[in-house]
Amino acid sequence: MTYALETERVKLKILTLEDANDVFQHFSEEAVTAFMDIEACKTIQEAEEIIQYHIDDAGCRWGLYSKATNEFMGTCGYHYLRKTNEALIAEVGFDLSKRYWSKGIMYEVMKAVLEFGFKELSLDIIDGTVEPENNRSIQLLEKLGFTRESELRDNLIYFYLTK
Numbered sequence: 001m002t003y004a005l006e007t008e009r010v011k012l013k014i015l016t017l018e019d020a021n022d023v024f025q026h027f028s029e030e031a032v033t034a035f036m037d038i039e040a041c042k043t044i045q046e047a048e049e050i051i052q053y054h055i056d057d058a059g060c061r062w063g064l065y066s067k068a069t070n071e072f073m074g075t076c077g078y079h080y081l082r083k084t085n086e087a088l089i090a091e092v093g094f095d096l097s098k099r100y101w102s103k104g105i106m107y108e109v110m111k112a113v114l115e116f117g118f119k120e121l122s123l124d125i126i127d128g129t130v131e132p133e134n135n136r137s138i139q140l141l142e143k144l145g146f147t148r149e150s151e152l153r154d155n156l157i158y159f160y161l162t163k
Contacts, residue, residue, distance in 0.1 A: 005062065005116060007108045012062035015051050015075065019063050022072035023047040031098040054079065059090055064109060073100050076113055078121065087124035090117060094137075101136065110144055118163045125163070129156040 005012040015023065024047035030040045041047050054061035054077065061077035074096035081090045092113065096106050117123045128146065130137045138157065142148065146159035 005112050006067070007112050009067055010073065010105060010109050011065045011067055012076070012109065012112070013065060015054060015061050015063045017048055017051055017055075019072075020044055020047045020051060022063060023051055023075070026072055026074060026095075026097055029098060057081075061093075062113075064096070064105075073097055073105065076106070076109055078113075078117060078123075078126075088122060089125040089127060090121065090123050092117070092126050092128050094140075106140055107143060110140065114144065114161065123163065126161045128159045130159065131155070132157055 004014070013019075021044065024041050024044045027038070027041040027047060027050060038050070041050075051061075057079050058081040059078035061075055061079070063075055064073040065071065066073055074094070076092070076094040078090040078092055081088070083089075092110075094106055094110065094113075100106075114126060117126050126146075128137075128141055130141065132138075132152065132155070138148075141159045144161065146161045149158040149160070
């Protein structure tokens with residue numbers, strides 16, 4: 001998939017193995033992986049494995065690049081696409097380098113990514129899981145209009161957004 005998106009401040013480009021150095025630098029930052037199901041990257045090969053996982057998955061994962069500086073800022077995308085009798089569903093995931101936190105960047109990016117999911121991928125439901133301690137992600141999903149499930153499952157909070 002070659003879905004290129006952009007927002008006012010960010011260019012989104014589907015990750016390829018050519019982006020391994022950027023991905024390595026980003027995921028080496030322990031603050032980025034603190035609430036993810038991966039450890040901070042120790043080698044470039046681990047970054048390549050992350051990219052390859054998303055290439056092989058039915059979804060898509062974008063690298064986020066600053067329009068002003070072309071600096072790699074993070075990633076965002078869809079994975080775990082599944083079809084039920086009633087709906088086409090995908091899980092959204094996102095991460096941002098610490099130096100870009102609290103600037104409204106991920107909110108800006110996610111608005112474009114959610115619109116893409118509903119319009120271009122024809123998703124009926126977009127879901128996400130967040131660890132209870134990850135207040136920034138919880139606040140972001142709530143601000144974007146996601147509905148929060150009341151009970152934890154597997155020690156995660158589940159969020160849903162419907163078309």
